[in-house]
Amino acid sequence: MIRLIKGFHDILPDETRKWGFIVRTAADTLERFGFREIITPVMERTELFERGIGQVTDIVEKEMYTFEDRGGDTLSLRPEATAGILRSVVEHSLLRRDAVLKVYTIGPMFRRERPSKGRFRQFFQINAEVLGDDSPYTDAEAIAAAHSIMANIGASGLMMEINSVGCQQCRGDFRAKLRDYIEPHLDELCPDCKRRYDTNPLRILDCKVDRCVEIAKQAPMIIDSLDAGCKEHFHKVQETLSLLDVPYHIEPRMVRGLDYYTRTAFEIIHGELGRSKAVGGGGRYDTLIKELGGPDASGIGFAIGLERLAMGLSDEDPRYARSMDVYVAILGKNAGNEGVRLVNLLRGSGISTETRYTGTSLKAQMKVADKVWAKKVLMLGDDELSRREVTVRDMQTGDQCTVGIDDIVSYLQGDKR
Ligand code: AMP
Numbered sequence: 001m002i003r004l005i006k007g008f009h010d011i012l013p014d015e016t017r018k019w020g021f022i023v024r025t026a027a028d029t030l031e032r033f034g035f036r037e038i039i040t041p042v043m044e045r046t047e048l049f050e051r052g053i054g055q056v057t058d059i060v061e062k063e064m065y066t067f068e069d070r071g072g073d074t075l076s077l078r079p080e081a082t083a084g085i086l087r088s089v090v091e092h093s094l095l096r097r098d099a100v101l102k103v104y105t106i107g108p109m110f111r112r113e114r115p116s117k118g119r120f121r122q123f124f125q126i127n128a129e130v131l132g133d134d135s136p137y138t139d140a141e142a143i144a145a146a147h148s149i150m151a152n153i154g155a156s157g158l159m160m161e162i163n164s165v166g167c168q169q170c171r172g173d174f175r176a177k178l179r180d181y182i183e184p185h186l187d188e189l190c191p192d193c194k195r196r197y198d199t200n201p202l203r204i205l206d207c208k209v210d211r212c213v214e215i216a217k218q219a220p221m222i223i224d225s226l227d228a229g230c231k232e233h234f235h236k237v238q239e240t241l242s243l244l245d246v247p248y249h250i251e252p253r254m255v256r257g258l259d260y261y262t263r264t265a266f267e268i269i270h271g272e273l274g275r276s277k278a279v280g281g282g283g284r285y286d287t288l289i290k291e292l293g294g295p296d297a298s299g300i301g302f303a304i305g306l307e308r309l310a311m312g313l314s315d316e317d318p319r320y321a322r323s324m325d326v327y328v329a330i331l332g333k334n335a336g337n338e339g340v341r342l343v344n345l346l347r348g349s350g351i352s353t354e355t356r357y358t359g360t361s362l363k364a365q366m367k368v369a370d371k372v373w374a375k376k377v378l379m380l381g382d383d384e385l386s387r388r389e390v391t392v393r394d395m396q397t398g399d400q401c402t403v404g405i406d407d408i409v410s411y412l413q414g415d416k417r
Pocket of ligand 1 (some may be wrong): 080111113119120121122123124125278279280281284303304305306307308309331
């Protein structure tokens, strides 16, 4: 037997209804906020991610699936969606057509992380971006959209954790302060953080190694280094979130794992999963589009992880429970052809219908009907066939009646209405 790649996972038929429900709800919610779908390839040139995400990030340094293809190009499976979306927006000059562009995509991302519960090497994200608008109202609206997706899916105990990571200017000042604080602890840091001290000290605040976490706890906070413009922007975002009734709280130590964020950063905490596992996050990026060769336009986006979202939802829920309108039990030797015709007629009339051709006993077929959550069973045996009738059993009440074969579609359609 050839097994699945480590850290990858199958989404089996018992789970796909829940999965589909999440995808549909997210897409419907985003469309209601004015987002339109964009679909970009799962693979891009490696340099796009190096430029877009930042070379000194865990994702680019350690986690990308990168390889040389047969033509000698260096390519990577996308570890996140924003860089690819922005590449597409710039390449097709979409911001020339729409000064403000709102797009979303839902699909697989790839990161070679250490697999654990809720952490995979291929995982799905719902990703949304608002481009071309730097208003703090837009930040609040993006956070509200993320919150609305979660609320419509039925997630409980939601909290939006927000912070401001400032602009390039504030970050420069903060980096200097952070280095001053870290310097006496340099020997205690993990080898990665020792290197990050020179290359990108902010990443130290994101390290998961125990001793580094301890040191980071006492570090200065970026929120204390914000300039007047960034402070005012952040204040307005908070005020708007209150206005929109979005529950939030300020998490002054949040920096997020990607380099490109400026000003607002946020994470979505789902009560049932606990704060160690954010279900999503995002932030503003005011220079990234330009860095990728586009116009001087700002953006804000977020990503929600589908696996973690699905983990917080029950498998049994009437909103996505499995069910069929009808199970046709073909009984007796002569009912085969009429049974096939009937099944085909029902399906063609918009009635979901299941059957088994290797007809066994009625008892065995009733078990199948139960398993597929059929609302009604139509029994077609030799007797019924001779009278051109079917026996209809309502699976909830147990009531039975007979209906002429020629009237069955209108009978069931009346039932559906
Ligand atoms: P990020 O793109 O790192 O900000 O992640 C956004 C969301 O994607 C997280 O909150 C998770 O829900 C999800 N996510 C990120 N990495 C993984 C992973 N390796 N496995 C499963 N979900 C992930």
